[in-house]
Amino acid sequence: MHRTISNIVVCTFVFTSVGCGGGEQVDADPNDAPDVSTQPSATVQIVSPEEGATVGTDVTVTLQTSGIEIVSITPPVPGTGHHHLYVDVDLTPLNEMIPQGNPQIIHQGDGSTERTIEGLAPGPHRIIAVVANPAHIPIDPPVIDTVHFCSGGNC
DSSP: OOOHHHHHHHHHHHHHHOSSSSOOOOOOOOGSSSOOOOOOOOOOEESSSTTEEEESEHHHHHEEEEESEEOOSSOOOOOOEEEEEEEESSOTTTTTOOOOTTTEEEEETTOOOOEEEEEOOOOEEEEEEEEOOOOOOOOSSOOOOEEEEEEETTT
């Protein structure tokens, strides 16, 4: 019990101090993160844009989940998650902290389920949605969805 409380305090300090929208990489030990594994029935779906859609150069990504509560990472709440969007970049290892500071990996640590991505180049794009625990480690089993779409009509 003491170790779990200590881990929550450490995570709260680390993520409150650094934030969740870029900035420098935080070196956190995944073994120090609170246990936030979820039920195998948890899912995430990218509701918009739809697979194969043609959109403008600004696109609003809307996410819907079931089987897990999506909340802000501050304070960290065991058993909950938050969204990350990988824009035209491959997934990082699912057993490691999702990198911070990469503009193509959008952290939604505020608990939001929608994000507008502005200024996409015309052409084909891919977004991968990943639900992670408060320590930015994808939950296990992975809760992921992918959508391919075209911006600017040049596909």
